[in-house]
Amino acid sequence: MISGNATQSAGPAVRIEQLDKYYGSFRALRNVSLSVERGEKIVVCGPSGSGKSTMIRCINRLEQHSAGRITVLGTELDDDVGNIDEIRREVGMVFQHFNLFPHMTVLENCMLSPMIVRKQPRAQAEATARRYLEKVRIPEQAMKFPGQLSGGQQQRVAIARALCMQPQIMLFDEPTSALDPEMIAEVLDVMVTLASEGMTMICVTHEMGFARRVADRVVFMDGGEIVEEAPPEEFFTASRNERTREFLSRVLGH
């Protein structure tokens, strides 16, 4: 999908260095460092409150980090609004609760940002939107409103909406946690397809099957810090860390 972008800078897609994040006096992230190469797929897991969501929300500045550095596609995230906008255009995000715009049709949800942020002509934005709706396998829902769709369908629309901006990196913040069990597969299928096409992906998820199938690396967080990162086969079978093994036994235990 991503081609002909010769001007993109060298170096990793995302580099996080010694990141700290405080909410008041609560330290949500402790000295987190992580580097994600282009085309790499990272799965971030860990118990609730471990800082996973906070970390990926820092990558597109939905949260402002307190200390440390984040560099996305060669641009450093600082207080420069221009940099923030530039990074957000290139980083797509999918949320736990979909966050589709309820006052617009599915098609309009997908077309809005390409038209007003990327300044694409309407016809082009619509063609792109229809192509991605096809890709997430719900082209027939284009004229419906989000409230008329099931959770799984809504999440697939949300993925299509993010893809319409043709981002270079996709962030997934627990994309299947709010879904009924029978709808999880349809969303994961779309994510697997996306991964197979070479998208750079950072996914916060508890879907360990997905991690095993797709991830290049699994990152385990606890208490605001990265406890362990390893390729999936090593992570699931030969974890060296006590906290990781305990977490895994709870998630995989039944």
Next chain:
Amino acid sequence: MEMVALAPPAPGRLEDLRRRFFATPLQAILSLICLAIMVFLAWKLLNWAVFSAVFTTTGGPEACQAAAGACWSVIAARWRIILFGLYPYDEQWRSALACLTVVVMTVLSCIPAFWTGRRIAIVWGAGTTLFYVLMKGGMLGLPYVGEEAWGGLALTLFIFVTTCLIGFPLAICLALLRRSELPWISRTTGLIIDAVRSLPLISILFTFAIVLPFALPQWLIGDKLYRVIVGSALFFSAYQAEIVRGGMQGVPAGQEEAAMALGMSYRQRIGRILLPQAMRNALPATINQFVISFKETSLVVIVGFFEILASGNAAYGTGEWRFAYVEVYAFIAFIYFVFVFSLSRYGAFLERRMSVGER
């Protein structure tokens, strides 16, 4: 053998009535008594308003006063004062056209096809200019008529429309400032809103009309009418700002986050995502506020403007028609009703339309 489950047949109209009102003998008696009272009252009213009423001015006030029913002759004789106030008699067609302009402008902006920034701006820009030129004259061969001579329905509509026109955008600005992340901005805005809300409208109108000229430099004073409109718009915006803010609080935080993640700027997030949803949430309360503001225009009489209610006073207050005040007020009430009722019906239409796709 086929088994088809049938829903019990829906009761017919008569059956439904019987069940609701005549279920027991006591209930039947009560229903009949109430019905009788209602028929009696309806007959009385109809008799007064139509059958025994006098509609023509031929007999003059005396014949009218002698009649058993309503004296609509007063309207026939004095409708021009009620609708146009002190506006010069020969120029009153201009005032009528100006009223029509406001109505057309309002109706146009209620049609969804006009809901783009540019079209609304054209409609309102052209409409208000046309209204102003028609009313004030002094150009295009129209004789000059100063604001102090404006009155009646045209004045009521002008005050209402300009109050909303200034007050509504101001309300949105105040609501946005109030949710600013900078505490000194949000607190100051909150203080202004609460201060204005804690004052009675009459005192604000009075201050703007009478006191302000002493405080302002000469070039800023303007006509009393515009000062009163600014005061009334300020009052409107303080209340409407809280309504808009309430609507914004009903929009989940995830909506703005999604818009940010898609790279939208602050203005785009506000204009495309936050406000459309907030206004939908705020619609019932907003319509309410419009209705209240329309009726509150009658308070400008305190600073010497003859809007429709005050013009009504003048219409019967001159000797010969003094007895016919009920008819004049009924007529004015009817005019208020037409405007306010259309406003509420339109609000209901909007709510239905906006709930498309919501569950």
